[in-house]
Amino acid sequence: xxxxxxxxxxxxxxxxxxxxxxxxxxxxxxxxxxxxxxxxxxxxxxxxxxxxxxxxxxxxxxxxxxxxxxxxxxxxxxxxxxxxxxxxxxxxxxxxxxxxxxxxxxxxxxxxxxxxxxxxxxxxxxxxxxxxxxxxxxxxx
Amino acid sequence: xxxxxxxxxxxxxxxxxxxxxxxxxxxxxxxxxxxxxxxxxxxxxxxxxxxxxxxxxxxxxxxxxxxxxxxxxxxxxxxxxxxxxxxxxxxxxxxxxxxxxxxxxxxxxxxxxxxxxx
Numbered sequence: 245x246x247x248x249x250x251x252x253x254x255x256x257x258x259x260x261x262x263x264x265x266x267x268x269x270x271x272x273x274x275x276x277x278x279x280x281x282x283x284x285x286x287x288x289x290x291x292x293x294x295x296x297x298x299x300x301x302x303x304x305x306x307x308x309x310x311x312x313x314x315x316x317x318x319x320x321x322x323x324x325x326x327x328x329x330x331x332x333x334x335x336x337x338x339x340x341x342x343x344x345x346x347x348x349x350x351x352x353x354x355x356x357x358x359x360x361x362x363x364x365x366x367x368x369x370x371x372x373x374x375x376x377x378x379x380x381x382x383x384x385x
Numbered sequence: 386x387x388x389x390x391x392x393x394x395x396x397x398x399x400x401x402x403x404x405x406x407x408x409x410x411x412x413x414x415x416x417x418x419x420x421x422x423x424x425x426x427x428x429x430x431x432x433x434x435x436x437x438x439x440x441x442x443x444x445x446x447x448x449x450x451x452x453x454x455x456x457x458x459x460x461x462x463x464x465x466x467x468x469x470x471x472x473x474x475x476x477x478x479x480x481x482x483x484x485x486x487x488x489x490x491x492x493x494x495x496x497x498x499x500x501x502x503x
Binding site for chain 2: 345
């Protein structure tokens, strides 16, 4: 980091009034569990919510057969999608997922978010939160 | 901050995921998801603690209401804890928003009944 950026960044920070949104938005871990054959559909859907990194893992569900039938979840081969999403986009993503869970045939699933308390590395934070660098952006924490 | 739901993560030796779910269901859990994983504990730890660590693991994630979290964690400790053949560890993470749970859906029979009335 060069010295020239430091005073500018400090001024930006001090310039924020209490009502202005913070420059640093928190991240959340969005966990989505869906049927294996719908993996691509849901990863594509999630990408439209500024999610830049997703981790897809094969899994299987453990709900009893009666419960599965009741929920229309006969398929037990599952995919767990771990996505890192910016806090302000999480609600919209969950709403969209909820709508798809209710309307898509065989697309039933579950999604929830877990707050993330820290990330190391400014560039990684910018990548994960999909916020292109304003200036050098070395202090994005 | 209060959370209505918690995600319980339980990592056990391969083959013990059913035991995990049995213990969790006893206290009200409804379903979970099992992922395959591999443990990476250090060789030194094995000699110090006089245990053998099986690298093949199963990771069970269960979403539960916060009210029953402690009961389930205790049940997991008793039935698949480190002192059992399952050699499991369990922890929970706060969950702030959930969509897609079974109780949010209209019941199949109720939907049919209302359709008939209309």
